[in-house]
Amino acid sequence: MTSLPSYPNFAPLSLEMARELLPHLVKLPDGVSEYTFAGLYLFRHRYGYKASLKDEVLIISGERDGKRFFITPCCKTGIEIVNELFQDHDLWKLISPAFLEKNRDMLASAGLVPEQDRDNFDYLYLRTDLATLSGKRFHKKRNHVNAFENTYPVFSLKPLDFSTRDDARAVLESWVSHEALPEETDYQAAAEALDLMEHFSMSGLVLYVDSEPVAWTMAELVADGKIAAVHFEKARIEYRGSYQYINYAFARSLPETVEFINREQDLGDEGMRQAKMTYRPCGFVEKYRLEKHAQ
Template identity: 50%
Template sequence: MKVPCYPDFAPIDLETRNEIHPRLLSAGDGISEFTFSNLYLFRNRYQYKIAAVNTADNGIIISGETPGQGTRFFMTPCGFPGFDVLDDLFQSHDYWKNIPESLLELEAGDSSLGRRLEERGIVVSEDRDNFDYLYLRAELAALSGKRFHKKKNLVNAFLNTWPDHAERPLEKDLIPDALSVLEYWRRDKGEDGDYMAAKEALEIFSTLELRGAVYYVGGKPAAYCLGESACGGAMFSIHFEKALDQYKGIYQYMNQAFAAALPETFTRINREQDLGDEGLRQAKMTYRPVGFVKKYRGERPGK
């Protein structure tokens, strides 16, 4: 199915991947939501719909709804759609989500696009809760120095306690093992969370060209992770990590082992956002991010 031109929208499905995926892969900011797999796997949660815009950078518009709030938002992952389209979008949506920093810095006449938006009454603000955390792959793989001392100790404790551990790249025959970890995680947490998206990601991981690994203790599946290439292949985005909590240090081990196993062409790892969860924010900060993929939110008061 061909993606319709704005103002028409269509649901995201696998048939649109060949058209959308190359455009998203070339997006320079590396925003974790702006991959085909992320949009597809969370299409039901956010009621995503998609439209194409006839611009020089083959623009895409994503329309969605905030779960439980009834508010509608739009996203522009591949360039600026133009002021006429933007004005029209604000008529039918409550806010503009995940504005890339590079978009705001674009030259627009004799000033930046960010300044032009401000002049048109659009209030743009940082969305800190949705900043993606960026790490150097080499640092996560080595965990060298005092900065990572506690993480390295947890990894070593895991390795010493369970010497019969193993890591295997995710292949089709290992999907049942990864699914067993996911089912355990769901029962243990007592809530679904991202269960449906994580389950579908495993079931069609080859179609989505995802990469991951399964981790074993005593020959039994104990953890798995799954993600994909972004930013033209220079960045790797981790979408899902699940593990059996009974193995202390397994998350730290999985984080280090997977970073070490990734090709060196991936220089940065995107471990996504903290969603405003203070505990998660502190945990992500302990891995010493080298930066963030900043995201912005745009609103037009009194529209």
């Protein structure tokens, strides 16, 4: 029995939809961080995600800050469905380069010109860069890693699994206690990711000092295994260098078949943008948008 309704009907995202959604997401070439089942499901409350299927076109509808939007992860579509969606949506978001290429003729004939959505570009890094931190470009990052090793010589790493999940939760609770507006963070999504680990194809690490958990990370492979998308990375801020070390350790733990690490977007936050740039991205996963009035 299908749990994914046919367009024009939509239904809230549910765990039961995973089997039907995965074929539409798993082979997408661009590595867009949102285009995984975990990336959609874990943020369903924040964006009010609902799903529908029109032939082979997956449509996700959501709302944020009083504006309704839709996203189309894959496949060719027609101008008729786009026009219908714009009747009750304000924005077409997260349009990938691959989607643009497949629908170039349709967009051109309709006079639609999506614009770059820089605030939502995902940051791409070479796995080998983050795993070695070699050269002058990464001198400061390497210093943080060295300082962590020197300050906390009795440290260890364990896989993030059912046996270490509670340790990751403890780090998450410590992290959120320093947040002024927890509801505006990814705390709820991170907590649920830990609670529902068995439902997602994610892996990660937990970092310990002595026997105390101090940081963790969780990611999944996208773009047919070429990119590791880091969905969550949390640390206890009182342990100097813990963020830099878990980043470094996770990159080192990945197989050589992974070429890039996707550390997601900055959402227009200038502080976050500067922090992501200090890791010297090799490129971006570009995303585009089209507003209703632009038609």
